[in-house]
Amino acid sequence: MTKRGTIEDHFPRNPRFETSEYQIRIAKVRASMMEKDLDLIIVSDPSNMNWLTGYDGWSFYVHQCVLLGLEGDPLWFGRNQDVNGAIRTCFMAEENLLGYEDHYVQSDVRHPMDILAQVVARGGWSNARIAVEMDNYWYTAKAHATLVGHLPNATFSDSLGLVNWCRAVKSERELSYMRTAARFVERMHQRILDKVEVGLRKCDLVAEIYDAGLRYDPELGVGGDYPAIVPLLPSGSDAAAPHLTWDDRPMRSGEGTFFEIAGAYHRYHCPLSRTVFLGKPPAHIREAEKAILEGMEAGLDAAKAGNLTEDIAKAFFGVLNARGIIKNNRAGYPIGLSYPPDWGERTMSLRIGDKTVLEPNMTFHFMTGLWMDDWGLEITESIVIGETGPECLASVPRELFVKD
Secondary structure: OEOOOOOOOOOOOOOOOOHHHHHHHHHHHHHHHHHOOOOEEEEOOHHHHHHHHOOOOOOOOOOOEEEEEOOOOOEEEEEHHHHHHHHHHOOOOHHHEEEEOHHHOOOOOOOHHHHHHHHHHHOOOOOOEEEEOOOOOOOOHHHHHHHHHHOOOOEEEEOOOHHHHHOOEOOHHHHHHHHHHHHHHHHHHHHHHHHOOOOOEHHHHHHHHHHHHHOOEOOOOEOOOOOOOOOEOOEHHHHHOOOOOOOOOEOOOOEEEEEEEEEEEOOEEEEEEEEEEEOOOOHHHHHHHHHHHHHHHHHHHHOEOOOEHHHHHHHHHHHHHHOOOOOOOOOEEEEOEOOOOOOEOOOOOOOOOOOOEOOOOEEEEEOOOEEOOOOEEOOOEEEEOEOOOOEEOOOOOOOOEEEO
């Protein structure tokens, strides 16, 4: 493990939050750790790493993590060449940023967990109750087997969701970033409406979407960030599949295309979906539009503090069921800070049976999309839970858009 030289400033050159906000977050996580009788958590979800420390870099394709015990600042652990990124984005002093040598990267004879086990032992956690995020995208079976093999006297358990749940209620600064992201997604949808037409190649339309989402906005005084999911825009019968991306074929008359996209700012997201139909929409599409909009209004009426997540789902699905429309998937999920491959927070869901109590400043993508056998329709909202009702983050007309 290599120690880096010092720089004149140990703290972020462009801090996203005050150090006091990170300390509030850490205290919240530690309270949850103590409830679960944990001494140490090892956090490998890059969104959770960022939320706890500020670390921001496209380095999640190699092993990295944050270690949080019950005392002191967190430790950042990652590839040695990424320590400079940690110096520039983490709130902690450089002594808390630990790198491993490059010959541990993608090696079949050694593993970064060999070094992490040494860090754990040096921190006095060899016999500790340690929790890791067992079922996320970034913590592998090999990583777990290696770490456990080096620490036979430690007790390991699953902390999946521990930090994620602590992120559920947003601070005012977090909400301000999501509102900025909303301004970008508004601009992206306006660009779609301005540019989409029969004959336009989808790849060229996606280029316009990215331009609108990333280019510096003089009125906002900021530029956009990359979203955790690429634009999803299947057309016609392909719109029955919710997660197709794009190709280089021209847009065609007589087809509807939904655009599931998100604005992003400082890694905070505002997803929003709208559907554009080129030509005259058939009657069943118009009927589905009416059902979605009526169901969304019912769901929004239930989206207030003190209600349950399932109350939103029950209200929405009640309208669909009354109209004979079957949607066999959830109606939404929490959003905020995220990295690829997902902009959801992976905790609660807007589905019947989920009885999480809604609190002010929780944020959700109210995903009211329909994906049927040979067509699809998405008209969604990103919302902030309030005491008496929700705030819709973006302002884009809630309708099926039609262009000849």
